Amino acid sequence: MRNGILFVEFLTLLHTFAANILEGIQMKYPPEPFKIKTVEHIARTTDAERQQYIKNAGYNVFSIPAEKIYIDLLTDSGTSAMSDKQWAGMMNGDESYAGSRNYFHFEATIKKIFGFKHIIPTHQGRVAENLLFSTIIKPGYVIPNNNHFDTTRANIEYNGGIAKDLVNDAAKDTNLILPFKGNIDIQKLESLIQTVGPENVPIGMITITNNSGGGQPVSMENIRATSKMLHKYDIPFFIDACRFAENAWFIKQREGGYAEKPILEIAQEMFSYADGCTMSAKKDGLVNMGGFMALNDDELAQKVTNRLILIEGFPTYGGLSGRDLEAISIGLNEVLDETYLAYRVGQVEQLGEKLAAAGVPFLKPTGGHAVYLDAKNFLPHIPQSEFPGIALTVELYTHAGIRAVEIGSLMFAQKDIKTGETIFPDLELVRLAIPRRVYTNSQMDFVAENIIEIFERRNDIKGFEIVKEAPVLRHFTAELKPLA
Numbered sequence: 503m504r505n506g507i508l509f510v511e512f513l514t515l516l517h518t519f520a521a522n523i524l525e526g527i528q529m530k531y532p533p534e535p536f537k538i539k540t541v542e543h544i545a546r547t548t549d550a551e552r553q554q555y556i557k558n559a560g561y562n563v564f565s566i567p568a569e570k571i572y573i574d575l576l577t578d579s580g581t582s583a584m585s586d587k588q589w590a591g592m593m594n595g596d597e598s599y600a601g602s603r604n605y606f607h608f609e610a611t612i613k614k615i616f617g618f619k620h621i622i623p624t625h626q627g628r629v630a631e632n633l634l635f636s637t638i639i640k641p642g643y644v645i646p647n648n649n650h651f652d653t654t655r656a657n658i659e660y661n662g663g664i665a666k667d668l669v670n671d672a673a674k675d676t677n678l679i680l681p682f683k684g685n686i687d688i689q690k691l692e693s694l695i696q697t698v699g700p701e702n703v704p705i706g707m708i709t710i711t712n713n714s715g716g717g718q719p720v721s722m723e724n725i726r727a728t729s730k731m732l733h734k735y736d737i738p739f740f741i742d743a744c745r746f747a748e749n750a751w752f753i754k755q756r757e758g759g760y761a762e763k764p765i766l767e768i769a770q771e772m773f774s775y776a777d778g779c780t781m782s783a784k785k786d787g788l789v790n791m792g793g794f795m796a797l798n799d800d801e802l803a804q805k806v807t808n809r810l811i812l813i814e815g816f817p818t819y820g821g822l823s824g825r826d827l828e829a830i831s832i833g834l835n836e837v838l839d840e841t842y843l844a845y846r847v848g849q850v851e852q853l854g855e856k857l858a859a860a861g862v863p864f865l866k867p868t869g870g871h872a873v874y875l876d877a878k879n880f881l882p883h884i885p886q887s888e889f890p891g892i893a894l895t896v897e898l899y900t901h902a903g904i905r906a907v908e909i910g911s912l913m914f915a916q917k918d919i920k921t922g923e924t925i926f927p928d929l930e931l932v933r934l935a936i937p938r939r940v941y942t943n944s945q946m947d948f949v950a951e952n953i954i955e956i957f958e959r960r961n962d963i964k965g966f967e968i969v970k971e972a973p974v975l976r977h978f979t980a981e982l983k984p985l986a
């Protein structure tokens with residue numbers, strides 16, 4: 503009987519093999535859907551050089567000159583490779599102060615995908631956040647989200663507001679494999695609104711995909727339910743849309759009823775439930791700089807535009823050149839391509855699969871733009887007060903010239919105002935963010951192999967302490983030193 507089953511399995515394998523040959527190359531993960539037209543040299547450094555560079559940087563990878571890095575996974579933000587069409591589009595930049603033709607392309611593309619009435623360009627995502635929150639927040643106002651991104655939280659708090667993270671509890675278990683770990687907890691959302699009163703909640707938000715929560719997607723059902731709940735209390739619903747196309751791709755793969763729908767239609771449906779969005783085009787806009795806010799409310803749009811003129815520029819350029827607006831417009835169309843999205847999300851998943859095979863702990867399943875190493879479980883001998891995420895980030899650089907970013911205690915630990923005690927975040931993550939269309943699959947294999955090497959000698963890695971820190975967003979500039 504046992505042999506019989508094996509034989510059937512063998513036949514199935516043979517059959518699959520034959521079918522693959524017949525259909526041409528069938529790979530689990532699609533190869534790059536582009537060829538390389540321009541190359542940029544990247545330098546390799548020696549172990550001794552890297553030891554010196556990291557020391558000079560106060561053990562903070564933000565302070566290492568980028569030329570001293572081999573594979574830079576610090577962020578997927580503004581690091582995309584633009585296409586030949588985007589570069590060609592830049593030559594069609596119309597640098598008129600007012601009414602540049604590129605603004606009209608930009609506006610038309612965003613209206614097509616996002617469907618909102620007013621399109622306000624900004625030079626990056628956080629300016630859209632700044633404009634929004636400085637207009638709508640009064641001290642004590644509360645803004646719920648699945649997980650606020652760091653700039654979103656900082657802009658809310660700077661304006662006297664309170665940023666609340668209401669992601670579902672399952673998201674905190676890094677090993678639980680669920681399709682939509684970015685979902686907001688609808689019950690928590692309603693009880694928050696009732697506790698603080700809807701008059702103190704000027705908007706509710708959801709971040710797609712949930713960057714601070716591991717790049718996990720949010721389901722269409724959850725977007726719809728969030729919209730319904732907020733609107734029940736007359737609270738406008740805004741989407742932090744930075745990775746909307748990756749989120750739409752996950753909906754297409756994982757949510758019933760969407761397998762046959764084009765990405766454009768899925769995106770249009772997601773935004774149809776919202777009243778506005780903020781977006782950093784440095785992510786799914788496939789550009790190096792840019793952002794926008796889009797919304798339906800005429801009065802709010804007017805107020806925001808007045809402020810835009812004060813801090814960014816005229817409403818048809820908002821801190822961007824005509825050529826930048828053109829590149830964003832083309833990028834937003836390119837990102838909807840399913841061959842691109844299959845390769846993109848597949849590249850991230852593939853890195854995760856290699857790490858999983860070696861037992862390396864990371865947040866599962868992999869998200870859309872990054873693999874988040876679980877530093878708490880990678881380095882269980884280092885307590886949160888000694889920054890296990892920083893220890894791992896430093897090791898990645900000194901071992902292989904790879905730059906990643908800590909998303910843990912250095913970024914998020916807070917002091918309790920009453921007791922003075924430190925409140926540590928639930929997770930200590932090290933994000934390996936994959937720039938779009940930049941690194942080949944063989945470079946990603948290099949990353950996997952080196953992480954596995956570090957994992958094998960993890961017990962030798964030591965913790966860190968802070969030497970110098972800034973009062974807000976300290977992770978960008980803090981200086982640290984290794985503990986003896």
Ligand SMILES: *Cc1c(COP(=O)(O)O)cnc(C)c1O
Nearest residue numbers: 626627628651653713744782784
């Ligand atoms: C990057 C990002 C932002 C801020 O955008 P910038 O262009 O970096 O200012 C806001 N929210 C999320 C989810 C992001 O990933």
